[in-house]
Amino acid sequence: MPFMQFLVHALVPILIAFLVGVGFAAYISVSLLIAGSLLFISAVLLVLTALQRKQNPMLIFGICALAIFFGVLRFIFWSEVPRDPLLRSAAGQEVMLRGIVSDEPDVREKSTLLTFSINELIDGDDVLRAEGKVLLIVARYPQYQYGDAVEITGVLKEPEAFAEENGRTFDYPNYLKAKGMTYQFFYPRITVLGHGKGNLIRAKLFATKHAFLERLSRVLAEPENALAGGILLGGKRSLGTEWTDRFRETGIVHIVVLSGYNMTIIAEWLGVAFLFLGFYGSLAISAIGIVGFALMTGAGATVVRAAIMALLVLLARLTGRTSTMGRALLVAGTIMVLHNPSILAFDPSFQLSFLAALGLVTVAPVLRERITIFRAHPLIEEVVISTLATQIMVLPLLLYQTGLFSTVALFANLLVLPIIPVTMLFAFATGLAAFLGNAVAFIPALPTEILLAWILGIGKFGASLPFAAIHVPPISGWFTGLLYALLAWIIYRPSLRELRVYLFRAPS
Structure with missing residues (x-):
């Protein structure tokens, strides 16, 4: 059979097999012996298929086994990237390092997290070249900025897994490693050596973002100001622990999490607002909105991945070609995992964005066909369908990660x-108007405050209800994997049916 024709039909199971290989290697200590066994099995199946010289279902099993092998191998290569020998030998000791703050500071309630890219290690009178990223946990004040050149002195520590309040163990070392960091410092001594040493474009983007948030804070009270910043630019930690917990228990925390989901909301609103420009005009405006949103937040790797998924969701909804876009989303996700395999297992942001986007593209159309009671109210129907679709896709993961099930999530959403x-429109207008003066900003600030107060009120009231959130006992990764295997089979069943028909059709 023509190989390219076969590949088109077999694309979905091959990509899923690769992701299974990466996930298998991430959660199980996989040796090269197991990887070699997968290679041997795939080779045998492919050889048997070639010897028969006819269309044979064993071909797909052979290629899928090969895809699993490559997934395992890709993760092994990522996990065994050698660390800088200078840093490895200095672990557990007090060291002096020089480098730059290479990402936007992550400001928490009581501390700030800095991503520090190392340039030099100081050993007495010797200045040694060193490479790598470390996490700095520092006090909130003094404040540091992206691009600051600093010298730090402290004990270089390897991160350790820790038990969370819900009884689960958080794999902190691999979580940091997924972000390119393998060591951390707790409250080191810091000397600022200079400023503006980072990427000029990113520095300007961060400066614009901070200036906007600063103007917004002049005209909005707390916690409305923190919520506005979170909705616009994805900063749930600015809300503080109390409000974040309330939103999580009510099931609306996703509105302040930077993901493909809330990017899609922005894009769809822009698409509807500019429908008078025609299909391609509204699509272009929506795409520009997503790109602009990503740029406003600094265009980090997490944001770029979310933007790509949001663009695919938008394209699927505007064209109606959900099956094709479902495959495209799977291809995009696989490429991202191929580039950095750790995000599949250790990056919650990628996991939730990918699953939510997949739900909007593949599950929402199915629910829309079956749930007809809201057909007379398109806005309510869209909210119900989107919420159910995303909840179906992310619920197993959230139960695995947090053990929290919100019983009021649908109603709150x-x-x-x-x-x-x-x-978002009024909050954005308020921030822009604040550049002209507080008196001007007062006009859009009033409706903004009312809308934000409504959202906060829903979060507070929902969390106060008895049994608003049910704490579920820890579930295993294997059980979670089986749930997603079942969902994958349901979602991609049409593609698998096409493959089965193609493989077993009568020869022409």
Whole structure:
């Protein structure tokens, strides 16, 4: 059979097999012996297929086994990247390093997290070249900026896994490694040596973002100001622990998490607002909105991945070709995992963005066909369908990660999501108007405060209800994997059916 024709039909199971290989290697200590066994099995199946010289289902099994092998191998190569020998030998000791703050500071309630890219290690009078990234946990003040050149002195420590309040163990070492960091410092001594040493474009983007948030804080009170910043630019930690917990228990924390989901909300609103420009005009405006949103937040790797997934979701919804876009989303996700295999297992942001986007593209159309009671109310129907679709896809992962199930999530989202686009519009207008003066900003600030107060009220009231959130006992990774295997089979069943028909059709 023509190989390219076969590849088109077999694309979905091959990509899923690769992701299974990466996930298998991430959670199980896989040796090269096991990887070699997979290679041997795939080779045998492929040889048997070639000897028969006819269309044979064994071909797909052979290629899938080969894809699993490459997934395992890709993760092994990532996990065994050698660390800088200078840093490895200095672990557990006090060291002096020089480098730059290479990402936007992550400001928490009581501390700030800095990503520090190492340039030099100081050993007495010797200045040694060193490479790598480390995490600095520092006090909130003094403040540091992206691009600051600093010298730090402290004990270089390897991160350790820790038990969370819900009884689960958080794999902190691999979480940091997924971000390119293998060591950390706790409150080192810091001397600033200079400023503006980072990428000029990213520095300007961060400066613009901070200036906007600073103007917004002049005219909005707390916690409304923190919520506005979170909705616009994805900063749930600015809300503080109390409000974040309330939003999580109510099931609306996703509105302040930078993901493909809330990027899609922005894009769809822009698409509807500019429908008078025609299909391609509204699509272009929506795409520009997603790109602009990504740039406003600094265009980090997490944001770029979310933007790509949001663009694919938008394209699927505007064209109606959900099956094709479902495959495209799977291809995009696989390419991202191929580039950095750790994100599949250790990056919650990627996991939730990918699953939510997949739900909007593949699950939402199925639910829309079956749930007809809201057909007369398109806005309510869209909120219900989108919420159910994303909840179906992310629920197993959230139960595995947090053990928290919100019983009021659907109702809370029905009351919150319809006003999110207009809230974002007024909040953005308030921030821009604040550059002209507080008196000018007062006009859009009033409706902004009302809308934000409504969202906060829903979060507070929902979390106060008895049994609003149910704490589920820890579930195993294997069980979670089986749930997603079942979902994958349901979602991609049409593609698998096409493959089965293709493989077993009568020869022409």
